[in-house]
Amino acid sequence: MNFKRLFFHLSNFVLIFFLLLLILFLNSFLTIRFDFLQNSIVFTLFLSLLGSILFLIFSKKILKSLLTSDESLKNSIKNTLHELNIPTSTIKINTQLLKKNISDEKTLQRVERIEKANESLFELYKNMEYEFQKVLENIDKEEFYLLESINKTLDKFEDIKKDTKIDLNLKDLSLYSDYKGFLIVLDNLISNAIKYNDKKNPYIKIELNENILSIFNKGEKIDAKNLMLVFDRFFQEDSSNIGHGIGLAVVKEYCDRNRVAININNIEDGVKISLNLKNIVKQA
Template identity: 35%
Template sequence: MESGINLFRNLRINIFIYYFATVTGFLLLAYYFLNVLHVEDLYLFALVVVCVVILSGVFISKLAVDPLAEYVDDLQNLSKETLHELNLPISTITSTTQLLRKTTNDTKILKRIARIDTACQMLKERYNELDYLIKMQTNQALKEHFCVGELVQQRVAFLKKLYPQMSFNLSVNAMQIFGDKKGLSKVIDNIIDNGVKYSNTSKNINIEVKNNTITIKDYGLGMDEMELVRIFDKYYQSNKNMQGFGIGLNLVKRYCDKNNIELIFESTKNIGTTVELKFKEKQE
């Protein structure tokens, strides 16, 4: 973090110095041409000015972009190396818990193994998210054919382990699409996670896949009109005491806008919130 701050500080200083030197040099050049050499050919003067401007633009763009490109490249390499290193411990934990489960019938030990499995699945989720972000940054193709109903069932099965106190009521119809599966997984997780966080005393969340639409409904705290206006603002949280950074719904909105999905929020204070994801494009 400190190195990034220093990089941008030095970059600003270098650009300012170069810009100041360039403007000063240009003024001196203009003075020399007009007052010392007494050049009257304005076309020649204009040609010299254009050449100086082009050269200055090239140098200042290299000065600004090259350090940033190198910094981003280093971050991407670090992310890829971290991703590679994460794979080994996750695989080791998974294989070890499978062996332990086969060698014991003790209920307490099996419960502990189940908790380890859940933690390992959470690590896998972070692994997948990091892999997804790297592919997005490198503009790799992320779209594939998949069944939305099956994806929703998979996400709910995972979230049940994190929130065993919640009751997820599923109604799923077949819906095949060609799209960004990992991105949609993150969207579903974010919406359901918000429903759980703001569930208050209610333990029910209804999830339906029907007519090219995913509907997620909770019966929690709900929101008023003023909160609904701001829910997509980055870092906004209607309740500051809740865990999180206030970026989840901003990510959801950006994903939906990018993938031609209509995002509809309906909420009433102390009654609950309904979220609809309507896929605008014709589905298979």
């Protein structure tokens, strides 16, 4: 918010400065070319200064109104996001309780579909919260550690990864970037790796090799013609899967903003996504 105020004032002063320069130039030109009187120049400068002062007074009032509206919008968005979080948490708790007391297979499947839909809704909520934060607030960079971030993300998926075998081949790495954004990147990539894994023998491998973080999941490959489209908003290769389709777009935006190269490839019997972290590695 302070940045907007500063930018507004700087824009005003720059505009006034160039306006005064233009007036001085025109007066000098008219004096030399048409013998304008010195008094005319002084009077013109006086009017210019008076106009500039009035302009600053009115622009300050406009700025105050804009900042008030901006703050009101910011609070409304925060409140709305908070209200969205409450029902998703309630649904999660109640579906977990229901599953413990249901023996009928068909009813259990229906509850699990509700649970999956709620997980997608919660993921959408997190992405929306981050998107609004990027627009309305300054996102500060901070130091954090790769291994801790990955373990924190895996803990979130403890309930849904179930029988998925996960191999970690990592050394710890100190990073300096937008920490919350990085966690959202990991959330989306690991969530997709679990969701689109092989149903019979689910397997994920997460490894780090020379600052390149790779996440491999065993399962169906992505159609070659769609490899460049997966980062587009709302793209979804299989329409039968539940999902909102903006997760990888958020990942790509983070990577572009922080100069993290991202690649997705079909390899062997699955899909691998690689992130080159060299530009966010904390320098000693």
